[in-house]
Amino acid sequence: MNHMDYKDVMVFCEQRDGRVEKVSKELISKGRQLANELECCVRALVLGHEMKDDLNELIHLGADEVILVDEKELAVYMTEPYTKAMVQVVLDKKPDVILVGASTIGRDLAPRVSARINTGLTADCTKLEVDEETKNLLMTRPAFGGNIMATIICPDHRPQMSTVRPGVMTLAEADTARIGVISKVPVAFETADMNVEILEVVKETKTKVNIEDANILVSGGRGVGKPENMTSLENLATRLGGTVSASRAVVDAGWIDRNNQVGQTGKTVRPDLYFACGISGAIQHLAGMEESEFIVAINKDETAPIFDAADLGIVGDVHKVIPELMKLLPVHEEK
């Protein structure tokens, strides 16, 4: 394989209901940084039908070209048509690097594509860098439940593919003066490509909270004790203008929806303030929140591992400390 044939960074931009997912915008931002180092361009690949978003935003965030495949077969995600469309564009453009958001769509599509084009894929990267000497992509990811970090390379195959979870890379500021092109690429589908049948599409709109987007998270763990006690965490979150999240134990116990779970099997968050209430700090949990700007931990057990990750630790009972804190906090004005 001649690596010289492969250049540029391609970002798969996932859309749902015609809108580009935030993780894809984060990856355009990251892709721009990598492209600057590699001295190449960034291409955004959008697969969908009748997009509602203005795709110029992707250019403002750092893309040089947006490749839009607009076909009715791509309106709703289905593995085979998406794989076919992506593989067609990848074989044509020969990117050096492909970034895909590690959503339930990206984690279905990326492995299928990597197997079809016979290249390596590194999942859930938390850090992407360019090796100064070889120009290989250095893909760092947690393994073993977040216990160790591994830097992965894909030295002899191209493209180098990686997925990145939402919230891991930082969204760049849009530069509305940036210019680029939007190119439409047709893909022809056959009946055989639609190899499964979607019987029903159900959107669960029930208070869809995006804990990844919250600036302040008040997070509860097993130490909260019982479901009713989650209310005081909610009150604190409301007062601070934040959102409630939780550890796996609390989600498994059914006290809060799985959407609010922080950690290895939940979401990766990095708010300005992370309030860990009664969370012991299993490594799987720490993996999802340790990049938070400021971490306050309240726990009865002074040996709890959460204290090693916290900037401020309070050894004490959550249910005594929070009410005292509520007395001192100014009432948050509803905006």
Added chain:
Amino acid sequence: MNIIVCIKQVPDTTEVRLDPKTGTLIRDGVPSIINPDDKAGLEAALALKDEHGAHVTVLTMGPPQADKALRESLAMGADRAILLTDRKFAGADTWATSMTLAAAIRNMEYDLIIAGRQAIDGDTAQVGPQIAEKLDIPQVSYVEDIKKDGNSVVVKRVFEDGYHMIKAQMPCLITTLSEMNTARYMSVQGIFDAYREKEVETWTYDNIEVKEEYLGLKGSPTRVKKSFTKSVKAPGKKYDVDPQQAAKIILENLKEKYIID
């Protein structure tokens, strides 16, 4: 109906602790388990067997010790167990692993292949879809419910913001989530049979047809360049004071960080 369930024996990562002094993993005494998403897949297969009748084969690639995970699967009710083990398979990334498993599956009859969504020691979620691609059959991942409907399966495929009900004609591959069910226990008779009556077949490189250059470390597009434990950040301040005092300290800190006015 022939169902193949791909499982992996993994260390129970929830039991792993870091040595606070050296920052290295303490692996001693960490039990090996059937990966939770895979165990849910096995339970789903056994439930289909209970309802419709099926022949369930469990397949794993791993070291000889993975025999234990296969015996447990037999004791739960699987009909056949195959251990793919060979030095040539060692060091495989997901691409080479799926190459090996797909080659083994080509030697078997199957209607439905079930794999867990992801393993708790690697969390990649890649091997299932990659097997499907190499066998050129449809896949549905993130499955939380499965029903058989004639020659098809109807599954509930979960997304962050809802779900799809999907009908897929067999042969196809699905990947399952641990939340989908609660796996049955091994029965006493099952355990007895698993060790006395049933056998675990061992397959090596000689049992499958695949070029050696596609296997193991040599066949893996990705390499681990280095691995390390995360740098330990300087510990913050810890206070063991009464609640009023604690609240004051928190407030001061939040003001200092401009989190509140």
